[in-house]
Amino acid sequence: MFKNKHLKEIFEKALYRNFISLIPVWIVIFLYYRPDYFGSSWFNILLIDNQIIFQYFLINYVNIYLQTYVYCHKGENRWQLQAYQTVFELSIILLICIFAHLDLRIFIKIAYGVNLLRSVFLTIMSSFVLILTSDLKPKIILHIPHSSKDIPHYKGFLLGDKKDEKIITDKIEDESKYLCDTLSDKLFSRDYETIVKADFSRVFCDVERFADDEKEEMAKKGMGVLYETFDDGEKMREISEELRNEILEEYYYPHHEKLTEAVEHQLKKHGKAIIIDCHTFPDKPFKRDTNQNTPRPDICIGTDDFHTSQSLIEFTVDYFKKHGYTVELNTPYSGTIVPEEFYRKNKNVMSIMIEVNKKLILYGNFENEVLFFKKLKKEISDYILMLKKRIKKY
Numbered sequence: 274m275f276k277n278k279h280l281k282e283i284f285e286k287a288l289y290r291n292f293i294s295l296i297p298v299w300i301v302i303f304l305y306y307r308p309d310y311f312g313s314s315w316f317n318i319l320l321i322d323n324q325i326i327f328q329y330f331l332i333n334y335v336n337i338y339l340q341t342y343v344y345c346h347k348g349e350n351r352w353q354l355q356a357y358q359t360v361f362e363l364s365i366i367l368l369i370c371i372f373a374h375l376d377l378r379i380f381i382k383i384a385y386g387v388n389l390l391r392s393v394f395l396t397i398m399s400s401f402v403l404i405l406t407s408d409l410k411p412k413i414i415l416h417i418p419h420s421s422k423d424i425p426h427y428k429g430f431l432l433g434d435k436k437d438e439k440i441i442t443d444k445i446e447d448e449s450k451y452l453c454d455t456l457s458d459k460l461f462s463r464d465y466e467t468i469v470k471a472d473f474s475r476v477f478c479d480v481e482r483f484a485d486d487e488k489e490e491m492a493k494k495g496m497g498v499l500y501e502t503f504d505d506g507e508k509m510r511e512i513s514e515e516l517r518n519e520i521l522e523e524y525y526y527p528h529h530e531k532l533t534e535a536v537e538h539q540l541k542k543h544g545k546a547i548i549i550d551c552h553t554f555p556d557k558p559f560k561r562d563t564n565q566n567t568p569r570p571d572i573c574i575g576t577d578d579f580h581t582s583q584s585l586i587e588f589t590v591d592y593f594k595k596h597g598y599t600v601e602l603n604t605p606y607s608g609t610i611v612p613e614e615f616y617r618k619n620k621n622v623m624s625i626m627i628e629v630n631k632k633l634i635l636y637g638n639f640e641n642e643v644l645f646f647k648k649l650k651k652e653i654s655d656y657i658l659m660l661k662k663r664i665k666k667y
């Protein structure tokens with residue numbers, strides 16, 4: 274239906290938010306009216322018995338609270354707005370009824386009618402408004418390379434004979450869990466931003482590495498774009514030239530194309546693009562990590578001399594320090610992703626890496642974990658929002 278991918282994404286979001294969440298309401302109405310529903314006029318729909326009115330209210334408000342919960346969960350607080358809107362709307366109708374000397378039943382009917390029409394109106398309007406305004410404001414590009422644990426296929430992996438195969442595939446899966454940036458997708462994802470996420474494990478193909486092993490320092494340790502060893506140094510996979518080309522063509526390049534496209538789109542619309550390279554890291558270093566120093570900071574900010582401006586670094590470091598975290602620059606991990614096409618060529622393509630220490634969101638007791646996770650997610654979401662507002666300053 275839409276050629277433009279961004280429009281498609283927005284339309285789907287609006288559709289999901291509005292139409293799908295209204296399905297229970299429509300089902301109740303349909304069940305009560307069945308054939309005559311379609312034959313009746315809008316006016317008749319308003320003059321229905323009180324039973325359905327209460328049910329409608331109930332469902333509609335459950336629906337509103339569910340939607341509000343989803344918004345809050347994604348770091349936007351709409352409880353107040355929603356409550357004010359409802360109280361305001363009902364007060365106006367009540368006042369009209371009092372002044373017009375109408376009884377309570379009429380009040381309920383009018384309130385129901387207004388609510389129904391509002392739902393229809395909002396469903397249609399918000400879809401269009403979202404579509405029309407989607408590109409008016411810049412979007413931050415959230416690059417999430419290491420959140421997946423999925424191994425699409427085991428070609429080239431040294432699986433031994435049949436009886437060893439299960440043990441070895443289990444070991445590969447464990448490695449994939451061990452090396453994955455746990456929860457980085459949930460922590461950084463934010464509505465209305467552009468998310469470029471790898472849907473396969475870094476153990477299968479690490480999109481954060483250079484495709485060319487000559488340029489990639491980690492390739493010497495058997496962990497270039499296609500890992501050949503486990504973290505403990507044991508041999509894991511044999512990469513033939515053919516397999517290498519196959520994985521790069523099917524997984525690595527398409528991922529980078531998506532990132533390049535997202536950057537191009539922001540440059541075209543807003544003249545600037547900001548990428549946040551989103552990661553989480555273990556408190557205890559991996560064996561192959563170059564930097565083995567401990568203790569590690571809560572937040573590690575990775576920068577690039579050309580693509581991360583001083584003001585962006587200062588703003589980011591100050592922001593997380595102000596929220597009580599220990600922050601270090603390029604320690605223990607350094608650098609940040611920039612698509613090759615713009616690398617060291619275009620200063621309007623900005624990039625900063627944020628690595629969150631997993632100890633902040635894991636390893637605690639369950640209750641604390643959830644609380645810390647929510648708190649940090651909200652802080653990161655606010656950070657992204659502030660970045661968007663100040664985008665011209667960087």
Ligand SMILES: [Zn+2]
Nearest residue numbers: 419454552553
């Ligand atoms: Zn990572």
